[in-house]
Amino acid sequence: MNDVEREVVILNSAWEMINGMVNWAMFVKHDITEPTNMMFETSAHRQLFIILLADFLSEVQAFKGKEIPLGLTAPPRNARPSDLTFLFHLRQGIANPMLGKDTSALAKVVEEFSTWLEGEFVAKGVNLSSIDLIVDIEVSRLRYLKMCGDIAKHNLARLATNVKHLQRLLARAGHEVSEQNAYIAVEGFFDWFHDDIFIYHSSQIAEFLNNIRWAIFDYLGPEFSRSHHFTGEISGLALYNYRIPDAIEQPIAHAMYWDLMNRCRVGPWVHRFVVSDSFKSLY
Template sequence: MNKMEDEVIYLSAVTELLRSMVNYQLMTVVGKGEHKNVWFETSVHRQFFFITLVDFLSQTDPKAPVPSIPYLQAMNNICDAPSFEVNGSVQKLKKAVIAFRDWLREEMTVDAWLPSINLQVEISIPRYVVMKIVGNLSKHNTLRSVGVAEDIQRYLQKAGKSVELYQAMLAQGDFYEIFYEDVCAYHASTIAEFLNGLTWGIQDYLAPEYTRSYTPPDSDELPMYRFQYPEEIEHPYAKACYWDLMNLLRSGPIFPPFVVTQHLKIEGRY
């Protein structure tokens, strides 16, 4: 794969992931003006949202035909050296990637009571770690999430509370209740805003390429539109991803751009 083929494969996968998290089947954007927030259809839909989010924050499969890196890092790399930029079209995407990345890296402080191990502790932990813990605990039980228990053990140690691994495993339910039912419920609307911003960033970045590539039907007898591949895209898999990506651009983002209320972005609260 060459650089452009890698980029197309990442962008296709990211766009599909974003649409699986931000869509009308999972959520509704409610409110007006500066007082919007996101409502999930059910608690199961919200849980699926965070399960998919942990995939988005994880690395791609090392057996895939592109380098194995986190999706968000792949997006950052694309913004640094874009293959399809025209007149600054990548700038909105770059801004969206940096904003979400920086937000995820910020540490939150949570005063947590862990009744399973009779422990009161104040934990400082990056938001992206919280999202990964919640996503993994949403889809795995205790014996399939020992890695999560090791993360919990490490951050308890950082807070000055040494526990055995089995204690960290026992505390997983407490962590899930605190992080999922409280912290992640508070941040869900903000995360949806970030993800929707990424979707629109990709749409704007690739709009010139879509305009160049899209070929309308030749006649009433041949009513199929076509896309003209760039010369650099030769590999069959990259071509398939390019076609899928252009089709996603053709339909456009599911939600219009939105900004959620500042009441869900209070500084110092998680």
């Protein structure tokens, strides 16, 4: 894929993933723009959100030695933690913009989310009662979110990597535990971090994601204006088409360009909102 096609794939994929997480089926609908918070519709929606978020925060990898799909590039060996998420590809897509000129607003919100994810906090008095341990755990937001997403998605038989992460977190806190005890403690870790800390963080995460979606929309505004045009009318229904850039030749990029422009035509599903500082001051 060339640079234009790759940018289309990245922006459309990011918008699609965010649509899956930040929408009025997932959260209780409101029209508030002043400082507020976001509440999940149900506990099932909360669990679905953390699973989808963990996918967004996972590295896009090649399968069995093949190239990374859709022309995406691999992060460097010395990558920062957020480079091992889809945010890396957003950075790559806007570093040399093809569909527009000004990516400063998009770059800003991507960096803000990346920096927040990479930040660490201390969860005090984490009660892992199944192994008779109460401990202060220091962890990055990115690490605990990915662990909770994996735990929500998989059964114990597929949690070996997260068990190792939990062992390292506990060792860092001065408590060496066996692999079996770490497996036993996984449920307690999930209950503490998912049912408490993640719920607190979820409003701010939704704001970050929504800001990225709106920044993509704003960035693509001039391209949409150039590309979109009406072609006629049938039974009172206006027909339209898009002037697809000549550089877009690959069928999947062609299809994603249409998807991307249609997303611009409709606009983001959730209005711009700001979360209250009371949901940003802890952890």
